[in-house]
Amino acid sequence: MYNRLFKIFIFLTIPLTIGFVIYISTLTVIITKKFSGPKWDIPSKVYSDSFQLYPGMDIFALQLKERLERLGYQSSSEVVHHPGEYQVQHENGSNQMTWTIYLNDFSYPLKNFSGFLVQLDITDTTITHISKLSLGQKKGDPQEEIFLVELEPELITEFFEGSREDRQVVKLQDVPSNLLNAIISVEDARFLEHAGLDPRAIFRAFLANLKAGTVVQGGSTITQQLVKNFFLTQKRTLLRKLNEALMSFIVESRYSKDEILEAYVNEVYFGQRGSAGIYGISEASRFYFSKPLSKLTLAECALLGGIIRGILAGEYEGALQEPLRVKKISTISNSAPYFVDFVRAELLEKYPSKVLTTQGLKIFTTLDMSLQFFADQALQTTLKQLELQWANLKEDLAPGERLQGAFIALHPQTGFIRALVGGRDYNESQFNRITQARRQPGSLFKPFVYLTAFLEDKKYTLATRLSNEPFTFTYDRQTWEPLNYEDKEKKEGSLTQEKKEVSAREALEKSINIPTARLATEVGIKKLVKTAQKLGIQSPLPAVPSLSLGSAEVTPLEIASAYSVLANGGIRALPISIKHVVGPNGEILEGKSIEIQKVISPEAPFLVTYALEGVLDRGTGRGARLFGFGQTAAGKTGTTNEYVDSWFAGYTPDLVGVSWVGFDKEKKVGLTGAQAALPLWTRFMMKATQSKPEVDFLIPENIVFQNIDPETGELSTSKCPSSFKEAFIKGTEPKTTCEIHNPKKKKKEKTN
Amino acid sequence: MKIFFIFVFLTSGCALFRPSASIDDPLLNFYTKTPPAHTQAALRLTEKAREEIHLGKQSIAIEQLEKALTIDPQCSFAYYFLALSAHQNGDYKKSNGFLEKAKQLFSSFPFWRAQSYYLSGQNFEKLNNEKMAQAQFKKAREIDSNL
Numbered sequence: 001m002y003n004r005l006f007k008i009f010i011f012l013t014i015p016l017t018i019g020f021v022i023y024i025s026t027l028t029v030i031i032t033k034k035f036s037g038p039k040w041d042i043p044s045k046v047y048s049d050s051f052q053l054y055p056g057m058d059i060f061a062l063q064l065k066e067r068l069e070r071l072g073y074q075s076s077s078e079v080v081h082h083p084g085e086y087q088v089q090h091e092n093g094s095n096q097m098t099w100t101i102y103l104n105d106f107s108y109p110l111k112n113f114s115g116f117l118v119q120l121d122i123t124d125t126t127i128t129h130i131s132k133l134s135l136g137q138k139k140g141d142p143q144e145e146i147f148l149v150e151l152e153p154e155l156i157t158e159f160f161e162g163s164r165e166d167r168q169v170v171k172l173q174d175v176p177s178n179l180l181n182a183i184i185s186v187e188d189a190r191f192l193e194h195a196g197l198d199p200r201a202i203f204r205a206f207l208a209n210l211k212a213g214t215v216v217q218g219g220s221t222i223t224q225q226l227v228k229n230f231f232l233t234q235k236r237t238l239l240r241k242l243n244e245a246l247m248s249f250i251v252e253s254r255y256s257k258d259e260i261l262e263a264y265v266n267e268v269y270f271g272q273r274g275s276a277g278i279y280g281i282s283e284a285s286r287f288y289f290s291k292p293l294s295k296l297t298l299a300e301c302a303l304l305g306g307i308i309r310g311i312l313a314g315e316y317e318g319a320l321q322e323p324l325r326v327k328k329i330s331t332i333s334n335s336a337p338y339f340v341d342f343v344r345a346e347l348l349e350k351y352p353s354k355v356l357t358t359q360g361l362k363i364f365t366t367l368d369m370s371l372q373f374f375a376d377q378a379l380q381t382t383l384k385q386l387e388l389q390w391a392n393l394k395e396d397l398a399p400g401e402r403l404q405g406a407f408i409a410l411h412p413q414t415g416f417i418r419a420l421v422g423g424r425d426y427n428e429s430q431f432n433r434i435t436q437a438r439r440q441p442g443s444l445f446k447p448f449v450y451l452t453a454f455l456e457d458k459k460y461t462l463a464t465r466l467s468n469e470p471f472t473f474t475y476d477r478q479t480w481e482p483l484n485y486e487d488k489e490k491k492e493g494s495l496t497q498e499k500k501e502v503s504a505r506e507a508l509e510k511s512i513n514i515p516t517a518r519l520a521t522e523v524g525i526k527k528l529v530k531t532a533q534k535l536g537i538q539s540p541l542p543a544v545p546s547l548s549l550g551s552a553e554v555t556p557l558e559i560a561s562a563y564s565v566l567a568n569g570g571i572r573a574l575p576i577s578i579k580h581v582v583g584p585n586g587e588i589l590e591g592k593s594i595e596i597q598k599v600i601s602p603e604a605p606f607l608v609t610y611a612l613e614g615v616l617d618r619g620t621g622r623g624a625r626l627f628g629f630g631q632t633a634a635g636k637t638g639t640t641n642e643y644v645d646s647w648f649a650g651y652t653p654d655l656v657g658v659s660w661v662g663f664d665k666e667k668k669v670g671l672t673g674a675q676a677a678l679p680l681w682t683r684f685m686m687k688a689t690q691s692k693p694e695v696d697f698l699i700p701e702n703i704v705f706q707n708i709d710p711e712t713g714e715l716s717t718s719k720c721p722s723s724f725k726e727a728f729i730k731g732t733e734p735k736t737t738c739e740i741h742n743p744k745k746k747k748k749e750k751t752n
Numbered sequence: 753m754k755i756f757f758i759f760v761f762l763t764s765g766c767a768l769f770r771p772s773a774s775i776d777d778p779l780l781n782f783y784t785k786t787p788p789a790h791t792q793a794a795l796r797l798t799e800k801a802r803e804e805i806h807l808g809k810q811s812i813a814i815e816q817l818e819k820a821l822t823i824d825p826q827c828s829f830a831y832y833f834l835a836l837s838a839h840q841n842g843d844y845k846k847s848n849g850f851l852e853k854a855k856q857l858f859s860s861f862p863f864w865r866a867q868s869y870y871l872s873g874q875n876f877e878k879l880n881n882e883k884m885a886q887a888q889f890k891k892a893r894e895i896d897s898n899l
Contacts, residue, residue: 052822054789054790054823056789056793057789057790110812110815111812147793411821411822412825413821413825413826413853414818414821414822414825416822568853569856571849571852579818591811594834595846595849597849598849598852653825692790693788693789698826698856698857698859700856
């Protein structure tokens with residue numbers, strides 16, 4: 001009998017033991033894999049450009065308050081003592097005020113910035129003086145003057161997979177002992193003594209729960225919690241509990257207490273920021289207190305320890321008698337989704353998607369968040385206004401077929417993309433109309449025709465008279481007969497009287513097709529193609545005469561890049577969106593610096609710019625001036641056949657902006673560039689340039705100015721009814737005075 | 753009359769012995785009137801970058817100069833020192849790109865304009881374009897005979 005029972009026992013035990021060993025081995029493999037490799041998927045963070053404050057700036061125009069709030073700084077009515085706080089004090093009865101800001105710490109690609117206290121002295125709204133203060137400094141104490149303050153970049157968004165977990169991994173030796181003690185005392189007082197499970201704690205929790213009649217206390221050790229978070233679900237089942245216990249033993253047997261604690265402090269959950277979970281004590285320290293772990297006070301350490309268990313901060317506050325200031329919690333909403341997509345596409349050329357979403361890279365971009373908001377605001381307002389004004393734009397439209405718009409702004413000198421809005425609603429359509437949409441640019445191409453003429457042949461100037469009479473151009477057994485805008489209108493009943501001849505300036509200012517097309521055919525279409533390519537147009541450009549009127553499809557980004565060369569005196573800066581990519585350990589993986597190259601001599605672009613200033617002052621873009629935009633600027637309207645696309649490309653000496661309005665499907669908008677795209681450009685530019693000092697376009701040394709009679713293009717005399725100060729490349733200026741309005745000459749002619 | 757001649761002699765003599773400008777001089781000294789606030793801020797950053805270049809910290813210098821250009825995109829000095837940094841890094845083509853902009857913007861700073869042409873000449877020498885190098889040196893000397 002015993003023999004039989006023994007046999008049964010053996011029969012059952014052996015497979016059970018083998019099964020148990022296999023199970024333990026499997027769990028060990030799972031644990032080892034997790035512990036030996038990267039333990040967490042860390043999202044990559046995308047930042048805007050940093051922002052500099054210096055004396056002379058207008059704090060309202062630069063939206064200082066909004067910037068600080070977006071960065072999570074908290075306004076305080078008391079003296080500022082902590083990073084991430086600022087205080088505004090008004091001097092009674094005067095126009096003076098002071099802003100005291102305790103700057104946050106920040107890890108820049110090339111330096112670790114340690115936050116300090118700064119004071120901005122402001123008269124009216126202008127910063128007059130910046131000084132660095134020390135804590136506890138009183139009014140009247142000597143101050144250290146500084147010339148510039150840098151506000152850290154704003155977090156635009158994060159790249160992540162699945163759920164979003166914000167985490168900064170930290171080594172155990174970098175965690176303050178006060179914080180470790182707080183965590184251990186709150187979570188697992190006998191952590192250093194037990195082997196993964198703490199029977200005393202389990203028994204204590206059992207009694208407490210029995211007494212309360214519900215679960216009020218847990219008996220899990222730090223090791224158990226780590227195991228649960230790493231490998232198991234949150235379900236309360238017996239099997240899960242068994243696995244948790246087994247795995248805790250395995251972890252304790254294979255890894256030191258330090259390794260377990262380090263994993264725990266990086267894994268533990270600290271709350272939510274919008275859709276992102278805050279994990280690990282380092283991220284929590286920055287999230288709640290805007291400071292690194294090394295700067296936490298005793299009370300702050302205690303509070304972090306308490307948050308893990310959900311203990312109210314007040315209990316700790318009372319115990320430690322130290323007032324606590326928790327940073328205002330700001331959520332991250334991607335305010336530049338199209339720009340981020342553009343950045344992501346660029347990064348994906350070098351980094352696999354998995355790296356972007358799991359390796360905790362930091363991507364520093366060129367975006368100016370204020371300009372981005374201005375651009376988005378201008379686009380939304382303009383499209384709404386257009387829909388209100390023109391009912392046909394809103395009629396019978398299926399979802400996703402609404403009127404669309406796009407805008408890009410960049411620095412012509414550096415190529416830094418400062419704002420990019422690729423559509424009116426990212427949730428509705430992720431198609432980036434700045435970088436992906438190829439559209440006919442229409443008259444936006446005309447400046448390139450004149451630029452080619454000025455570059456190629458000295459006989460052409462802004463005063464050159466060009467025929468405005470219809471003509472037919474034959475090429476490759478085809479004919480082409482360009483029409484003026486007015487001619488097209490005539491077919492619809494308009495009776496505009498057209499001039500037979502116009503100056504190059506007038507043709508450009510008023511965007512007249514025939515003289516431009518004629519000039520292009522005279523200069524050569526192939527040369528026009530070459531010029532456009534030099535300016536940065538990369539899309540295919542068929543060498544056909546209609547190219548002069550913008551028949552080849554290009555992206556708004558290409559147009560912005562090409563117009564930058566005009567603004568920058570013939571020098572091309574490659575558009576840049578990413579400045580640095582920083583790896584998880586702070587190493588710079590990639591650094592992009594400004595790259596500029598002279599592509600054409602500066603005189604011809606200046607002539608074009610000078611004429612395009614006239615577009616805003618007198619021509620098709622004068623709406624910008626009527627709207628109230630007064631800064632020195634040049635620009636060009638663009639409208640394509642059948643009014644499908646409306647464009648405006650324009651620039652001040654320091655900022656280029658391109659706006660587009662239309663439908664995604666080829667559908668008539670029915671509005672010109674001046675009617676639909678110019679308001680968008682103007683709204684943005686008015687905001688973007690309000691804090692900028694007015695600068696004039698640089699006049700190249702080979703440019704001379706002459707007063708000419710606009711009717712003849714010859715030097716004007718006092719007898720001429722009007723006179724215009726025209727720019728010429730040295731040597732091409734007119735030598736003869738106006739014959740029509742000069743009676744002496746007329747007399748001579750009669751005698752002859 | 754004698755006193756007048758002595759005065760003229762002394763003042764012209766002083767002018768002769770006036771120390772010539774150097775690329776290490778404070779940049780603000782080259783301005784005849786105080787530049788606008790944003791230019792001043794950009795100049796201060798450029799000065800810091802110049803120190804970093806001297807210390808061989810090119811990356812930090814480039815970052816400072818790019819910040820200077822974000823504040824004042826017309827800061828001619830920032831382009832010059834970006835060019836100098838690129839030159840020292842052996843990127844002569846890139847250096848010449850920056851110098852083209854510097855030459856445009858230095859129209860009222862002959863000393864620096866000449867320096868820009870001179871550095872451009874050195875870049876072309878390194879790029880084995882002797883003809884262009886000599887043309888740049890010639891232009892530099894036309895602007896500043898001390899070069």
